[in-house]
Amino acid sequence: MPERLRARSPRVLALASPGGHWIQLLRLAPAFVGCEVHWATASPDGRADAEAVAQAQGLSPPRFHRFIDAHRHAKLRLVRQAFDVARILLRVRPDVVVSTGASAGYFALRLGRLLGARTVWLDSVANAEELSLSGAKAGRYADLFLTQWPELARPGGPLYRGSVV
Amino acid sequence: MTDVFLTVGTQEPFDRLVRAVDAWAAGRSVRVFGQLGALGPRNYRPRHFPFATFLARADYARHLAACRLMVAHAGMGSIISALEGAKPILVLPRQAALGEHRNEHQLATARRFADRPGIHVVWHEDEVADRLDWLIQCEDGGKGQAPTTSPELIATLRDFIFAGR
Numbered sequence: 213m214p215e216r217l218r219a220r221s222p223r224v225l226a227l228a229s230p231g232g233h234w235i236q237l238l239r240l241a242p243a244f245v246g247c248e249v250h251w252a253t254a255s256p257d258g259r260a261d262a263e264a265v266a267q268a269q270g271l272s273p274p275r276f277h278r279f280i281d282a283h284r285h286a287k288l289r290l291v292r293q294a295f296d297v298a299r300i301l302l303r304v305r306p307d308v309v310v311s312t313g314a315s316a317g318y319f320a321l322r323l324g325r326l327l328g329a330r331t332v333w334l335d336s337v338a339n340a341e342e343l344s345l346s347g348a349k350a351g352r353y354a355d356l357f358l359t360q361w362p363e364l365a366r367p368g369g370p371l372y373r374g375s376v377v
Numbered sequence: 378m379t380d381v382f383l384t385v386g387t388q389e390p391f392d393r394l395v396r397a398v399d400a401w402a403a404g405r406s407v408r409v410f411g412q413l414g415a416l417g418p419r420n421y422r423p424r425h426f427p428f429a430t431f432l433a434r435a436d437y438a439r440h441l442a443a444c445r446l447m448v449a450h451a452g453m454g455s456i457i458s459a460l461e462g463a464k465p466i467l468v469l470p471r472q473a474a475l476g477e478h479r480n481e482h483q484l485a486t487a488r489r490f491a492d493r494p495g496i497h498v499v500w501h502e503d504e505v506a507d508r509l510d511w512l513i514q515c516e517d518g519g520k521g522q523a524p525t526t527s528p529e530l531i532a533t534l535r536d537f538i539f540a541g542r
Contacts, residue, residue, distance in 0.1 A: 222538050231387050232454035239457070239526045243534035255387075257434035283388050308538050332537060334530075338453040340485040356537045358530075361489075374527020377457060 221272075223248045225306035225329070227297070227320045230255035230281065233313040233336055238262075239376040240310065240334070241269045249274050250304045252297075254281035254316070277304070279316055294319045301327055312336055314346040321353040332356040337375050339364075380513060382444035382464075383411040386452045387431060390414045391477060392421040394469045397505035398448055399423040407513065410440055446512055448505075451483040451498070456490060457524060465520045467497045467508055495521020 224247045228237040234253045238261055241249075251262040251274050262274040279296035282289035297319040301309075309324035310332040311317030321331040333354035335347035340361050343351070351357045351369060359365055360375035383398050385391035395413055402409045402425040411428035413420075422428075432440065441447065441462045449455035451470035459466035470487040471477035491498040499508050 222542065224538060232452050232457070235454045235457050239524075240531070240534060242526065243531045243538065245535075247538060255434075260434055285389075310534070330537070330540075332534065336453060338482050338486050340482070340489040342482075342485075344482075345479070356533070358533070373533040374530035376526045376530070377453075377460065377524040 221246055221248045222307045223250070223304065224308045224310060225250045225252065225301070225304050225320065225324070226310045227252040227277075227279075227300070227317060228312045229253065229314045229316050230258070232338055233311075233317070234258065234261070236312045236334070236336060236376045237310070238265045240312075241265045241271060244271055245269065248272065250277060250300075250306065251275070252277040252279060252300055252316075252320075254279050254293075275304075282315055290315055294323075298323050301329075308332065310334070311350070313344055318346045318350040318353075321350045325353050330355045332358070333370075334358045334376075335360060335364075335370060337361070337377060343370065378408060379410045379440055379444045380407045381409045381446050381448055381509070382440045383409060383413075383426075383428075383448045384437075384455055385412065385414050385450050386454060388414060389477070390416050390420045391450050391469075391471060393475070393477070393502045394448070394450065394505070395423055396421050397469070397502040398509070399425050401506040401509050402426050410444075412437065412440075446509075448509070451487040451490075453486065456486070456496060460495065460521050460524045463520050463523060465495045465497065465512060465515070467499065467505070467512060469499050469502060469505060493521055 228234045259276040266274045277300045280292050282293045306329045309329045312334050313336050331354050333350045337360040357369035359370035362372040365372035409426035412432045413428050447459045447464050447466040451468040470483035473481050487498045490496045
């Protein structure tokens, strides 16, 4: 890529489902200082969360995107969620995608990589004894594949580099 | 003002815990507020304290700030919120064997976090009342310490994001 096109901040898409995944993702905010950060979750509260954490950590004003929620009792919504995530990726065109889970994060890593982004999966700290379902699937699409429990680390990934708590 | 803020996360109801807290609240002059998830027609509805199915972030923050003690499932969102809010938390893990979750990761979470100051675990709903009686009398309920994200984790992410720049 010509140097001229690189003369901008790295563009990061930080995406996770609401609840515990999202709360853990927000705790990675200090890593995004100096980046153009786009946050995405399925809850309308995400925008206020992203603004609060950006102010607390001295980030530039955050951009926020929302996708449809899906869980184990609403499997058809997963299809709509995948399209939502694709739409966000095409709009943002991130250099780096970071996710803590769950299904939406899997879609973001897999599709993000197709679009040329480098990808990070940080498996949820809730998964202390085995990787999450989404993490086990997303790992092969992660350029940086991390677990928050040393016992789950493997030489080929996931790696352990600390946790959000 | 709330003494106890009960939250079961944003997805599925958790009747076993709600019923135990309701039974405890029945004979006592304590103020409890519950956030109980997407209650279906067959889910248990407490008779001794007010509740909502979902709370907007601002309302969640208000109840958290006002309470003396959080009671929750063993979800990382609830646990991190309690630590960030400097409130003690009592957790009862959901069990997939009882249809309360997709897998048994909450048992693993509870095992791993049970030794942290401020995080109190009960393994059976029968233990909830006695433990609540104890914790509500403790000064600050043995609250925990604010969590920090590992500096190594932040540094690893920054190195990755800025690689080649």
